[in-house]
Amino acid sequence: MSTATSTVRPVLVAGQWRDADYQTTFQATDPNKNESLAAEFPVSSWEDCDAALDAAVEAARELRRLPAEKIAEFLERYADRIDAAKDSLVESAFAETGLGKSPRLADVELPRTSNQLRAAAAACRTGNWALPTIDTTAGIRSCYEPLGPVCIFGPNNFPFAFGSVSGGDFAAAIAAGNPVIGKANSSHPETTRLFAQEAAEAIKETGLPPATVQLIYRTSHQDGERLVSDPRVGATGYTGSRSAGLALKAAADRAGKPIYLELSSVNPVVITPGALTERAKGIVGEFMMSVLMGTGQFCTNPGLVMLLKDTATDKFIDAVTEKFKSTAAGTLLSPAVAKNLALSVEKLCDYGAELLTGGGEPETDRCAYANTLLRVSAAAFLGNPDGFQTEAFGNASLLVVADDVGQLCEAIAHLEGNLTGCIYSATDGSDDKVCQTIAFELTPKVGRLLNDKMPTGVAVSAAMNHGGPYPATGHPGFTAVGVPGSLLRYGKLTSYDNVRPHRLPAILQDKNPTGETWRLVDGIWTTGDM
């Protein structure tokens, strides 16, 4: 069946780097030169998916027999290998994504990635993620357990920290005890391959099942939908465009398979005149940093700024417009990102937004688009709320100016679900009452509410919610970042009712398995033995 040749990159299936089964290939683009990179990657046929699924089922069985400690060791060993391979990973990601080598890739995203794996290892080792619960009166004990093979579709914008075999979804799925079938993002397949190499070596070194981590680069849409709905799959994690994500969701839903999506988000930021009167310069700087840093290519990019008609607001708009004009446009991840950004800006203009600056391609060979600011009245926004929530992924933002707080709140009431929402207000509390009204409307629409802070930092914290109501994600109860939330997505709840003590999983036995595992025993959280 295979038509592979030595110039086409192999897939990682069942612990072997082997020739893919494919009809066509693809190449990534260097966005700094807008030129195709040399390496060719296969578009796998269903045969590759099928083989990976069979191997994953076997790996899932083996993983269930292993102590959590072994999985934690793998995650830590893999994290160490990533740190050691920093230079080649950064070179590859720079070539494939155009993201800055330093600080972005080498000093921010890479350490975040390896530390995320270490945090997942800690959660795996203690089992704290599994919410072990013991009811001595009823004789019932419960915990979360692995769900089965997890498919991970990584996004284009974080080749390390959200990568399909290195990022947060990956770490969560593995730490919960599941093997992963990674589908590389087509914009950085070589970087993903390098990660898979390190993972495969770490697997060998720590004795995990060979198919714990597998990698394919691309499939047809049809095979992607078949993959996420296959009976052998436990769940899927997807980060990317809304249209592709919803197609996968429809397939997974029909088969009753959980799928966790992180889709689009415009991340509304409300800035009161009180905040601007007090500290406009600082806020202009924070907004600039947030929307132009990484060329705006963050899930939590502030794409919608909601303002109240005021002279302070006018000055703010003038100042950011000036700054957007005078700042060089960054490099976008790919020609497709540049094209989609142009299309989205065009749409917003067609709907009636005023272009304050930008709106075209700068003169450069790089994949790029001018820093773009648009403006619309809240009245016009309310005439077409769906249209004006078109996500313009990249270095662009839409300013919505309301006549009064009532109109601002009406606009908020028309927002779709978002990952984040922010409120900037006066520090002296003079507009607190207004902010309370705004927060009451905004909070149900977002996964994370911020005060006086731009949304683009996503801390790896137990209290982080990188999630939110549909269509920002597929389920409002889960986070893609942080422990235990991100792991629970890949867990199955199991009760043990009257099960003989020696047959219980270690985490539910009378003796606390680590001495530091938190367990809810008869309504009291404790790390003690029973």
Place this chain on the structure above:
Amino acid sequence: MSTATSTVRPVLVAGQWRDADYQTTFQATDPNKNESLAAEFPVSSWEDCDAALDAAVEAARELRRLPAEKIAEFLERYADRIDAAKDSLVESAFAETGLGKSPRLADVELPRTSNQLRAAAAACRTGNWALPTIDTTAGIRSCYEPLGPVCIFGPNNFPFAFGSVSGGDFAAAIAAGNPVIGKANSSHPETTRLFAQEAAEAIKETGLPPATVQLIYRTSHQDGERLVSDPRVGATGYTGSRSAGLALKAAADRAGKPIYLELSSVNPVVITPGALTERAKGIVGEFMMSVLMGTGQFCTNPGLVMLLKDTATDKFIDAVTEKFKSTAAGTLLSPAVAKNLALSVEKLCDYGAELLTGGGEPETDRCAYANTLLRVSAAAFLGNPDGFQTEAFGNASLLVVADDVGQLCEAIAHLEGNLTGCIYSATDGSDDKVCQTIAFELTPKVGRLLNDKMPTGVAVSAAMNHGGPYPATGHPGFTAVGVPGSLLRYGKLTSYDNVRPHRLPAILQDKNPTGETWRLVDGIWTTGDM
């Protein structure tokens, strides 16, 4: 619009008992006489749903402003009113379902129902269900919050404990801070109306928003699908048949609305020859009780018994067959249940199951079906695993006899997701190794694993999982019974990032709001202040 007359029961919308908007009506049946009951109930048009949704949105907003204490007070007041209204509730439920007045309805299900509401009140009051999490280093705090109006579709088999305005789903949705739109089960609309009356009075007494609890009796399928996918809805809870549940799921999924389903389950029970050699008589009794109690109409009815070829097994089969023959068949919930049971048994026979006893209607005016036992070899089961997993809801069970443990495990590997799975084995541990092999296969297939105990008791416990993999439910991570799991289904995760202290929800402020709320603070569970 309304075509109501005084003989047709009113719906409860926005705190008012008002004439429904309807074209047709329906009546419940007394299964003890197989005769229609007098009361007429409207099949509501979309106008009723629409009005209830508008009112629910307003109630959801008001509920968000109330302290948890107020909601807890309502739940407790409602529980007290249910206890006080016991006689009329039991009379009505007996007439509509044929379930025994005592002990079943009056002494088991009713106290369970009111106590379930009190347990939900306690979880609401402390906020323990919301998993409040505080990260002082990152300055981020998170908790679960209400999701918005919840639609509850109750099942036919528990008119009190799973009732759409009285049961576990209802208690969970309200305790999480959401208003409920209840859709009565068509087999016991009058009983549901009586509950709604008590709820409405308790709402008045405790000052909750009038639309906190609303009730309609029935809609067209089309309007039901429109209801669960309406933008105003937060989530849906459904317990009932697989076909109707999956139609609702498809509609809700398309709209990105969470829906929690409890569908069919055959609840495999494995009994080893070792267990039978040791204590056959006791196991026969337990099995009889479990499958014939309530005429087998439990979600966790043991519908599939998996045995190993052995003389002890033969004796067990003879003994239960004899007992099934000599025990009078109970009353089924409705003519539809009797008809579906007959159809399912017919199907199992068509597939090749041997009818050991039963398989027809006894001579009685009641809705009833003979106690039915069927038998099939594991080899035949493996030839048509889907067919032989047809749920025969009621007083029937299929015995599957395997040649050896390998074949038994292969049959288990072909099981769909189930609510429960049991293993009976020798108490002296002589078959422990075999049981370990069996449990390894069975556990991933079920939400609750039992040892030496039939599955029909579902304790209201923090460690209970009344859930399981698809198609037993729609999501393997949630339970319909117990706290906090059942409440989390109706919650939205929200992070507060850098939010000013006085703007935080009470549960996330430095001071522990109740002195007994468990919060995860910097990785440590504590009830203390910060």
